[in-house]
Every structure is written in structure tokens, then in C-alpha cells.
Amino acid sequence: MAKIIALFNNKGGVSKTTTTFHLGWKLAELGYKTLMIDTDPQCNLTGLCLNADKENKLTQFYEANNYNIKSALSPVLNNEMRPLEATTCYEFEHNENLFLLPGHIEFSEYDATYNIAENMTGSLVVLQNVPGALRQLITMTSEKYHLDFVLLDMSPSISATNANILMGSDFFIIPCAPDYFCYMAIESLIKVFPKWCSTYDNLRKAEVFKNAIYKMNDTVPKFLGTIQQRYRPRNGSPVKAFSEWIDDINKIVAEKLVPVLDENGML
Template identity: 55%
Template sequence: MSGRENLFVLPGHVGFAEYDVPLGIAHEMTGSLQVTQNLPGSINYLIQETAKSYNADFVLIDMSPSINSINQNLFMLSDYFIIPCSPDYFCLMAIDSLCNVFPAWVEWGKRVKESRVYAEAFYPAPSTPPKFLGTISQRYRPRDKNPAKSFQKWIDKINEKVQFKLVPTLRELDMLIDKYDVQEDGSTPDYNLSYISDFNSLIAQSQKHKVAVFALTDEQIEQSGKILETQKRNREDFKKVFLELAEKIIHRTSV
């Protein structure tokens, strides 16, 4: 990627969605039809070989917010996963949905392991569920560097749902990192990795100039006076949040 010699981007394409139907059929057949045996493992093979060719340390997959065969496949080929959360009612409902979806996906992985046809596939199908790293609270409006009261209400509800419904489900599925499952005092840890507020116009400028928010120059912000000074502070706040989040991810994926 221009200006980031150690960052490589494999862009998505709308045509990739056409792969969902045949992949879904292959998932449902679970190896009973040999002609489909290489479909479930093909995405994993592509990603693994691409990562090897560029000597990549981390591969980050940005999944679409939907429950389909492609996402099931991408999820099961991953080592870890993070759930981004927006402070609203629909996100709260989505946590409930994940509690039903994850067991079904893990059960599919077990069937893949037991399938003789998939065992003989040229592209091995992913079958081991990833570990939960945590959630990220995002897209809220800050007030005094904290979420505004109306947003905090939903953030608290979502965090509670994660703690008392999602985490127990993941524990049963062996999808938690043991080291972070219980605190030294026996309490349940806070699985919220970071709070990322809505940076408004900085996001638009970031997209326009194709750089990270924290890498925007003063000129690229395209403001002046007090607005520029405010945006510069927001830019530095974003950089601090990003670095702290990156350190947490590196630490938790190094256990």
C-alpha cells in the first residue's frame, strides 16, 4: 500500500458474493458430495498462500455484517475474532443472534473434521473455532472524552449482554482465551477492548486521502482556526486509541 510498505490490502469485490450460494451448498452437504469437497477450504488456501508470499505476520479480515456462508467460512478459518459494536438496539439484538449462530458454525466445523471426503480435499476445510478477543464500542458521540449519556446507556446494555450471555456461550464452545476468561480475584473481565468515538469529518478526510485518521496531515484535514485545532486534538486522540488497541491485540494473540 502506498506509503505503508509493510501493509498489503487484498480488496473485496461485489462478485465475491456470487460464491455464497455454492459455498452454502458445500457446507450443507458436509462432504457427502465429493465434487464440493474443495469449496470450503479454498478461501483459507487463498489467504494462507497470499500471506506466505508477503511474509505477513497478521491477516485482518473485515467481514460484512451479515450471517451467510462466506462469513461462516471466514470466521472458522480465523484464529481470533473481535466484535465491533454500535450503541443501538439492533446491535443488542445482534449479540443474541450470535449466541445462536456460533454454536451452529462450531457444530459444522466438527462435522468437517469427521468427514472422510473433506479430509482428502486438496484445500483443507477450516474446522477449529477462533478465540474471542473482545468487543469494540464505536460510532458514538463523545462528551468530555466519554460517550454521551444517551450512547452510554446502550453501551452498558451491550456490555452486560456480552458478559452474561455471549461469554458463557463462548465458554461452552471453548472459544475464550483461558488466560483472560477469569480475573485473579475470580471476577469476569471486561471484554470491551476499546472505545472509538465518531470522529465525524476526520473519517471523510481519511477516506478522501486514503490514509489512516491518525496519519492525516494538517493540510489534509482541510480546516483552519479553532476547527483545525479541535480536529488536530481528535487526530491525536485517535492515534492514542489505535496504538492502545493494537498493543492489546498483539498481547492477547501472543499467548
């Protein structure tokens, strides 16, 4: 089973997408078969990858291909009468170990389904496979392509969809930018992560989800750390205005976020 790593921050513009792209490319260069999944309906990772590899062929790609995160999960999230299957992935011409599952702007429409599945706590049998569907899709696709790593580029929102994506991962990274709004985002995550843990702990205990075909993982994701980016360097270090925010963000992560994650088994 590939290691699943989510990149998440509820603040936008912190380089989640470019971090996913460069990390994925480098892992693949080092010989690890790596899949990048664009779970953000804005599809920035998809655009970046296809433009970098094929010179602006986005329109032609979507017209010619029907594999993306929305279509891959539609058997479960649209309640279609067919099982999940390992999805086809985009293969890069210049990096044979790298793959992409493209995003889709309509993936956001599934948030209502995730939200109902979470809040009904399993009382609707028709939704019993929803929480475990993405993890199962990744497992099947990992076997198909013999993957070592799966990187999930997530949207900057506190949504039921993002709760499912992160709680179905093995690890997560929080990309950061040195500014006040990113500091506020970390403050909010201190409250968000325990709620997500509690929600999915309750789902795992619900009898209907225990009987699902596509079961949830029984572990919580582990925090790998933050990545500080989007600052101006001088003599190899961030200039003062940025370095002060980096210090403040590192401090709130160490003193407030890490203890909360530790309490919830996420370290």
C-alpha cells in the same frame, strides 16, 4: 503463518470497515506486515483504501488489475481445472508494510457454493476443497508477502460465506455501535456461533473433507472482544444515551455471549 483476525457483526454500520482500515494501518506502521482482505461484496474497504491512497482510481484499478477475492478463489469455487495460487495484493505507496486484497461485488455469488458444501456434508467430492480454500489462499499469500497479520472485513450477514470466513480465522472481534439494533445483533450471535461451530465440526469429521487438498483448520476462532464506536463523547466519556447502551451491550456480552463461546471453545 500470519495471525488471521476477522471483524464481524451481523449488524451493519458499526464501523467494521473503518476499524479494519485503522487497525491495519497502525499495525503496519508498527512494523508488522499486514494484509487487509475485503470479503464484503459492498467493497467499502476497497473503496476506502484506494481512494485514500490514489484519489478515486477505483474504475481504473478494476480495469487494469485482475486480482481480487473473487478471482483469487475462482479455481476452487468455480471448479476450474487449476490449483490455488498465492494472490497478488495491492501495495500502499505510503505504508510499505500494508497490503490489500480487494473485494468484488460478485463474490456474493459464491454463497450458494459454500451453502451446498456445508449442507451436503461432503457427499459431493467436487466441493471437497471449498471449505478450506480461503484459509489455504491466506496461507500461501502470507508466505509470499511474509505477513504477520491478516484482517478480514466481513459483511453484515448470517450467510454460509461468513460462516466459512469466521470459522477459518484464528481470532475475531465484534465491532459494536451503542444502539438497540446492535444489542439485538449480539442476541442473535449467541445462537449463531454454536450453529457455525457444530456445522464445521461435522464437516471436519466427514471423510471427503479429510481427503481434501485444501484442508480446513482443526481449531475454532477465539473471541478477542468487542469495540464500541459511533458515539458522541463529552469530557472524554460517552454522553448518557450512548453510555447506557454501551453498558447494556457489555452486559449481554459478558453474561450471555461469553458463556456460550466458552462452551464452544471460542474464548
